[in-house]
Amino acid sequence: MSLVTEPTLIFPENKVSQDEMVDVLENLFPYHPKWNTIEKMIRNTQVDNRYLLSPINQVTIHPGFEYRNELYKKKGLELAIRATEDALQKNKMAPKDIDMIIVVSCTGFLMPSLTSYLISALNFRPETKQLPVVQLGCAAGTWALNRAHEYTMAYPDSNVLLVSVEFSSLLFQPTDSKLSSLISNCLFGDAVSACIIKGKPESGDTGYLIENITSYVKKDTDHYIKYDVKSTGFHFGLDKDVMHSIKDVAPIMEDFINKEHDIKANKLDFCVFHTGGRKIMDELVSNLSLEEETIKLSRESLRDHGNIASGVVLDVLSKEFDSKSRKNNDLGIMAAFGPGFTAEINTGRWLLN
Amino acid sequence: MSLVTEPTLIFPENKVSQDEMVDVLENLFPYHPKWNTIEKMIRNTQVDNRYLLSPINQVTIHPGFEYRNELYKKKGLELAIRATEDALQKNKMAPKDIDMIIVVSCTGFLMPSLTSYLISALNFRPETKQLPVVQLGCAAGTWALNRAHEYTMAYPDSNVLLVSVEFSSLLFQPTDSKLSSLISNCLFGDAVSACIIKGKPESGDTGYLIENITSYVKKDTDHYIKYDVKSTGFHFGLDKDVMHSIKDVAPIMEDFINKEHDIKANKLDFCVFHTGGRKIMDELVSNLSLEEETIKLSRESLRDHGNIASGVVLDVLSKEFDSKSRKNNDLGIMAAFGPGFTAEINTGRWLLN
Numbered sequence: 001m002s003l004v005t006e007p008t009l010i011f012p013e014n015k016v017s018q019d020e021m022v023d024v025l026e027n028l029f030p031y032h033p034k035w036n037t038i039e040k041m042i043r044n045t046q047v048d049n050r051y052l053l054s055p056i057n058q059v060t061i062h063p064g065f066e067y068r069n070e071l072y073k074k075k076g077l078e079l080a081i082r083a084t085e086d087a088l089q090k091n092k093m094a095p096k097d098i099d100m101i102i103v104v105s106c107t108g109f110l111m112p113s114l115t116s117y118l119i120s121a122l123n124f125r126p127e128t129k130q131l132p133v134v135q136l137g138c139a140a141g142t143w144a145l146n147r148a149h150e151y152t153m154a155y156p157d158s159n160v161l162l163v164s165v166e167f168s169s170l171l172f173q174p175t176d177s178k179l180s181s182l183i184s185n186c187l188f189g190d191a192v193s194a195c196i197i198k199g200k201p202e203s204g205d206t207g208y209l210i211e212n213i214t215s216y217v218k219k220d221t222d223h224y225i226k227y228d229v230k231s232t233g234f235h236f237g238l239d240k241d242v243m244h245s246i247k248d249v250a251p252i253m254e255d256f257i258n259k260e261h262d263i264k265a266n267k268l269d270f271c272v273f274h275t276g277g278r279k280i281m282d283e284l285v286s287n288l289s290l291e292e293e294t295i296k297l298s299r300e301s302l303r304d305h306g307n308i309a310s311g312v313v314l315d316v317l318s319k320e321f322d323s324k325s326r327k328n329n330d331l332g333i334m335a336a337f338g339p340g341f342t343a344e345i346n347t348g349r350w351l352l353n
Numbered sequence: 354m355s356l357v358t359e360p361t362l363i364f365p366e367n368k369v370s371q372d373e374m375v376d377v378l379e380n381l382f383p384y385h386p387k388w389n390t391i392e393k394m395i396r397n398t399q400v401d402n403r404y405l406l407s408p409i410n411q412v413t414i415h416p417g418f419e420y421r422n423e424l425y426k427k428k429g430l431e432l433a434i435r436a437t438e439d440a441l442q443k444n445k446m447a448p449k450d451i452d453m454i455i456v457v458s459c460t461g462f463l464m465p466s467l468t469s470y471l472i473s474a475l476n477f478r479p480e481t482k483q484l485p486v487v488q489l490g491c492a493a494g495t496w497a498l499n500r501a502h503e504y505t506m507a508y509p510d511s512n513v514l515l516v517s518v519e520f521s522s523l524l525f526q527p528t529d530s531k532l533s534s535l536i537s538n539c540l541f542g543d544a545v546s547a548c549i550i551k552g553k554p555e556s557g558d559t560g561y562l563i564e565n566i567t568s569y570v571k572k573d574t575d576h577y578i579k580y581d582v583k584s585t586g587f588h589f590g591l592d593k594d595v596m597h598s599i600k601d602v603a604p605i606m607e608d609f610i611n612k613e614h615d616i617k618a619n620k621l622d623f624c625v626f627h628t629g630g631r632k633i634m635d636e637l638v639s640n641l642s643l644e645e646e647t648i649k650l651s652r653e654s655l656r657d658h659g660n661i662a663s664g665v666v667l668d669v670l671s672k673e674f675d676s677k678s679r680k681n682n683d684l685g686i687m688a689a690f691g692p693g694f695t696a697e698i699n700t701g702r703w704l705l706n
Contacts, residue, residue: 069582109462111580111587113488116693120572126605129568130695131500135466135485147484153507215482219473227464229422231584234464252479340469342483 002152002160003351004145004208006321007195007314008086010079011051011305012167018047021186024056029177038179042186046278046299050189050306052169059169065233068170072108076165076192077117083194084122084163091196095122098196099158100129100151104140104310105165106227107234114165137225138274139338140164140310145197146213146344152199160197166190166309171234180238187277188236189306193314204353208272208317208332212260213346216252218245221341245341246280250287253335253345260347261331264289268347270326271295272316274336275302294332297323312336320350328352355505355513356704357498357561359674360548360667361439363432364404364658365520371400374539377409382530391532395539399631399652403542403659405522412522418586421523425461429518429545430470436547437475437516444549448475451549452511453482453504457493457663458518459580460587467518490578491627492691493517493663498550499566499697505552513550519543519662524587533591540630541589542659546667557706561625561670561685565613566699569605571598574694598694599633603640606688606698613700614684617642621700623679624648625669627689628655647685650676665689673703681705 022042032038052059053075062068080103088094101124103114110117113132118124136143141164148160168188173181198205218224224242228235257265265288273284275298285295297319301308305315313336320326330350337343375395385391405412406428415421433456441447454477456467463470466485471477489496494517501513521541526534551558571577577595581588610618618641626637628651638648650672654661658668666689673679683703690696 064584066581066583106464109487109580109582111459111488111490112575112578112692112695115488116570116695117575119570120575123572124570126570126572127568128570129499130489130496130570130693132486132488133484134462134487135464135468136483137464143483146482150504150507154503155506215480217469217472217477217479217481217483219476219479222465222470222473225465227462228419229462230419231417339465340472340483342465342469 002149002210003198003201003205004210004317005091005196005198006207007193007318008083009315009318010083010192012053012190014052014055015049016052016056017049018042018045018186020056024060025182025185028060028174032177034179038182041183045187046303047187047306048303053167053190054169059172060174062174062232065231068233069108072167072170073110076108076114079192080114080118080163080165081121083192084118084161087161087194087196093196095124097159098124098128098161099155100131100160102131102144102148102160102162103165104133104136104144106134106137106140106309107167107170109134136342137338138276138309138312139336139342139344141313142334142336142344142346145210146346148197149210149213152197156199158199161194162197163194164311164314165192166311168309171236173232173235176235184236184238187307189308191305191308191311193311195314201351205351206353207351208348209351210346210348214256216249216343218248218341224341225339242341243279245337246283247287249343250284253333254288256345257333257347266290268294268332269330270320270332271298272313272320272332272334273298274312275307276337277307326350355502355563356551356554356558357563357670358444358549358551359560360546360671361436362668362671363436363545365406365543367405367408368402369405369409370402371395371398371539373409377413378535378538381413381527385530387532391535394536398540399656400540400659401656406520406543407522412525413527415527415585418584421586422461425520425523426463429461429467432545433467433471433516433518434474436545437471437514440514440547440549446549448477450512451477451481451514452508453484453513455484455497455501455513455515456518457486457489457497459487459490459493459662460520460523462487489695490691491629491662491665492689492695492697494666495687495689495697495699498563499699501550502563502566505550509552511552514547515550516547517664517667518545519664521662524589526585526588529588537589537591540660542661544658544661544664546664548667554704558704559706560704561701562704563699563701567609569602569696571601571694577694578692595694596632599636600640602696603637606686607641609698610686610700619643621647621685622683623673623685624651625666625673625685625687626651627665628660629690630660679703
């Protein structure tokens, strides 16, 4: 049993609209041969706004991998501390109550990792366990909740802190003019988020109770979603084949729901989906025969914040916490997709008090 | 309960002796103001030989971060496949018998990660869980065994595959002339290793049965062991303060052994230590009042292979498997140290058949 408590989301202050991004990219690539297609695709992302770590005119300049990674460290730690303090406070907990810290983040690289910096900065117990993960991209949010669930299976009295640090704007590559690169420049947003997973819910607790978990790798798909690692840092790559992945993973999700709960996916009360993009969500709706209402909050997350990578599922979950329509014991699914092609999936119920 | 079965170690073919390294570095830095000190320190490492991914004249040339990371991917996957096949064969297992794959590796960065590539390459089940970790450096080997142990607590019937991929020679930075950098160029070796951790030992199994685990972070020590991330890749940094860490972690280890087994560290039958360097091992011997005999195989690992980062504990464990002196139920400790300053520790017993 593991209860995912209310997440904290922190968005940087630099708001950028999709209209502004169209202007920015048109200025950067004034003679792009496919500009009309690109502009049409950007306007079709269903992203209205995103929040970026730096003002947009700084985002589009590349000051070097070292500079960017230092900025990642400075701001990542600062916002991770704020998000952690808020998540602890929401649960009336102190750092000593946490047994494991998971930090997921695919937009910078630190050694020692942020888990270690957090243990020092906030006076966690020296024996607090660390689980820092960089390589699972957008699947990492649900992945982390699934690993936290397993940890509470091993230690039922434990509490796990999850922190997601994603500054995709630090991966803006001003010399990448490929269509997929320009679209992703307009899709990903920055955010730092945190939540606490409790092994033993207490009287009065509210949250998402994870019941069952599963993982999935679609084989031979390493070109679908990937990084090229260069002297200029990580270059995000997306192959159009990735669109085939949902039709493959949807039956896996359907079978999982059916096996664990003996119902069809379209009988679930809610869905918390990684907002990989509009097309991914359309494919989920179509392949699982979902009612639009059940994925409304996932679409809102994409519209309001863009794809904030591993943090998306925490953002959607946070919107679910605010939703007036949820009822105790409502059954839902959470799923996130990332490089590999990897999917991490769980089902759970609302515990309301 | 979790049984660590016999590890497989693969060393690349390019053997380099410490005498050769002295010549190579003297040629690279002919006017180094501290050369005499450096040469003395290199000859004092108690490393005789190491095995590197490329011939030494290629190691010392920097062909760019992108080139090196591509080589890491190509050779890392090739040797990870070989090590995995061998570890499976030793246990008469097939890929379908594995429930989770942990890959630890701090000398390259891939997304998707090697866990995902391995699942495709060797026909693991699509639902195999992935745990790829980059940021725990030399602590990652014991860290991974501790996480595997927890996984088998959650799922007692499960089997975990651990793979360590370390090519420290890909971090050779020919423009780093700091003393600590030159010493580390002569300390780290390359290796790929693997082993399987079984939740339920079967009749006839032999291995190291993990009994208790713990973790430790010494606060505010992020400068002790770290990477600087630059356009030229990861630059390894070691502060001389790291020497203070053993006197702090030794009482933690002593208390842990005392609490779990009611004996002093120097009554243990064997020790599997990360070979961070000669000084680290001398400090462990002195602070825990150990008999030299109990850490003999850790010293042999350093002498024969250098510090192979997260793979060291698997190398020492492999030597323990070959040792004629071990007896059923012998009690020992395993400990590894890494960035942060982080220590991962466990105790366990030999199961012999």
